Amino acid sequence: MGESTGVECxxxxxxxxxxxxxxxxxxxxxxxxxxxxLEIGERRGFPGMIGSIDCMHWHWEKCPYAxxxxxxxxDQGVPTIILEAVASHDRxxxxxxxxxxxxxxxxxxxxxxxxxxxxLRGEAPQVxxxxxxxxxxxxxxxxxxIYPERVVFVKSIRAPQSVEHKLFSEHQEGARKxxxxxxxxxxxxxxxxxxxxxxxxxGDLENIMLACIILHNMIIExxxxxxxxxFDLNEEATTSTVQPSTITxxxxxxxxxxxxxxxxxxxxxxxxxxxxxxxxxxxxKFRNRNx
Amino acid sequence: xxxxxxxxxxxxxxxxxxxxxxGDHIVAKMQAVADVIQGGRSGCGFRRYVDxxxxxxxxxxxxxxxxxxxxxxxxxxxxxxxxxxxLFLKIVEALSGWSDYFTVRLDALNRPGxxxxxxxxxxxxxxxxxxxxxxxxx
Numbered sequence: 001m002g003e004s005t006g007v008e009c010x011x012x013x014x015x016x017x018x019x020x021x022x023x024x025x026x027x028x029x030x031x032x033x034x035x036x037x038l039e040i041g042e043r044r045g046f047p048g049m050i051g052s053i054d055c056m057h058w059h060w061e062k063c064p065y066a067x068x069x070x071x072x073x074x075d076q077g078v079p080t081i082i083l084e085a086v087a088s089h090d091r092x093x094x095x096x097x098x099x100x101x102x103x104x105x106x107x108x109x110x111x112x113x114x115x116x117x118x119x120l121r122g123e124a125p126q127v128x129x130x131x132x133x134x135x136x137x138x139x140x141x142x143x144x145x146i147y148p149e150r151v152v153f154v155k156s157i158r159a160p161q162s163v164e165h166k167l168f169s170e171h172q173e174g175a176r177k178x179x180x181x182x183x184x185x186x187x188x189x190x191x192x193x194x195x196x197x198x199x200x201x202x203g204d205l206e207n208i209m210l211a212c213i214i215l216h217n218m219i220i221e222x223x224x225x226x227x228x229x230x231f232d233l234n235e236e237a238t239t240s241t242v243q244p245s246t247i248t249x250x251x252x253x254x255x256x257x258x259x260x261x262x263x264x265x266x267x268x269x270x271x272x273x274x275x276x277x278x279x280x281x282x283x284x285k286f287r288n289r290n291x
Numbered sequence: 292x293x294x295x296x297x298x299x300x301x302x303x304x305x306x307x308x309x310x311x312x313x314g315d316h317i318v319a320k321m322q323a324v325a326d327v328i329q330g331g332r333s334g335c336g337f338r339r340y341v342d343x344x345x346x347x348x349x350x351x352x353x354x355x356x357x358x359x360x361x362x363x364x365x366x367x368x369x370x371x372x373x374x375x376x377x378l379f380l381k382i383v384e385a386l387s388g389w390s391d392y393f394t395v396r397l398d399a400l401n402r403p404g405x406x407x408x409x410x411x412x413x414x415x416x417x418x419x420x421x422x423x424x425x426x427x428x429x
Contacts, residue, residue, distance in 0.1 A: 001343070001348075001405060001409070001413050002341065002343065003423075003425040005405070006413050006424030006425075006427050007424045009405075009410045009411075009413045009414050010413070010414045010417045010418070010424070012390065012392045012393070012410075013386070013410070013414030013415075014414070014418075016385075016389045016390055016392075016393065017382070017386070019389055020386065020388075020389050021382075021385070189419070190373070190418045190419055190421075191418075191419060191420055191421035192417060192418050192419075192420075193421075194421065195421040198423065208418070212418060215373075215374070215418075218374070218378060218382075219373065219374045219378065222374065222375060222377075222378045223375070
């Protein structure tokens with residue numbers, strides 16, 4: 001097949017994959033999905049956790065010369081485009097936001113991202129869970145140091161001193177690796193994402209990235225039977241409950257409600273409270289295992 | 292003033308001669324370029340035509356991976372396509388329903404184009420190996 005036909009094929013293929021499978025394999029977590037994610041999270045010592053979040057860079061070789069400064073960041077050294085993703089323990093990618101210029105940091109990407117749109121609109125499944133006897137209603141993601149202190153992120157402790165903090169950091173960092181593993185698997189499955197991108201249009205790159213993620217999720221679902229469930233099933237029953245949202249989709253939410261939810265998400269006090277409760281919870285749960 | 296003092300018949304003839312010369316010159320040059328093209332390439336114009344044996348390549352692909360008794364087994368299929376065969380065929384089928392591009396179409400000479408399986412294989416190869424599209428030109 002000739003070169004131009006090959007490129008045409010690739011572009012049509014990724015468009016087709018997004019059009020046909022995008023809705024199903026890049027969906028927002030449904031009630032059943034959230035239930036399963038919470039169950040897995042709870043078994044690993046993080047009740048209320050629905051994934052871990054991070055960003056990945058893709059080198060864009062054919063970046064227009066005039067845009068080079070905008071797309072280059074010192075630590076990468078070359079023009080890149082950023083992918084923000086949320087992955088769960090089975091390496092399924094729940095959220096993908098691609099196309100931010102490479103010079104931004106993870107906070108700026110997060111501010112542009114569509115990650116919390118459902119929650120702000122009130123369309124996300126409503127969650128209730130208990131940590132250390134206290135009730136919480138916002139599911140959270142595990143994040144690394146740069147992410148802001150919000151109730152929807154749980155971060156590690158920078159220089160843990162006490163044994164409780166050390167144990168918590170160990171578990172948080174171990175569980176957060178899900179997203180790094182997912183990036184690794186995605187890149188080794190589709191080498192095009194590891195090598196410099198040779199297409200000129202940013203839209204084509206976005207399509208390729210999304211199609212790769214959709215195919216990645218399809219392959220995970222297809223090969224679920226090969227994976228063995230390594231979790232211990234003799235654990236105590238889950239304490240979290242998931243309800244479908246009371247707000248119907250497509251309805252335009254009132255501005256005050258959206259602002260109210262936004263303030264709740266950004267609550268720094270609640271973030272600290274949740275972290276200290278999780279430290280206690282993990283200490284009680286895993287204290288005896290290490291001895 | 293008499294206009295003949297400014298622009299006489301002789302002047303006019305002289306200018307005409309220069310223009311004719313220029314015209315001849317241009318024609319000669321174009322002819323030379325056209326001759327070079329005619330000699331160097333088959334057909335006319337700048338488009339190069341490569342006759343690729345599509346049918347043969349398609350048959351080879353089917354024999355290697357998709358026939359009931361393929362040359363390469365399941366493990367090798369999964370290694371090269373990054374997914375198992377039923378999933379790949381499911382995707383091909385869905386794409387055929389999505390767009391005309393992923394169906395077998397005939398060209399003006401009633402010769403079939405690339406098959407959908409072939410097109411999807413090419414796309415997956417580019418995604419999976421990250422090679423350039425030119426690598427697949429065989």
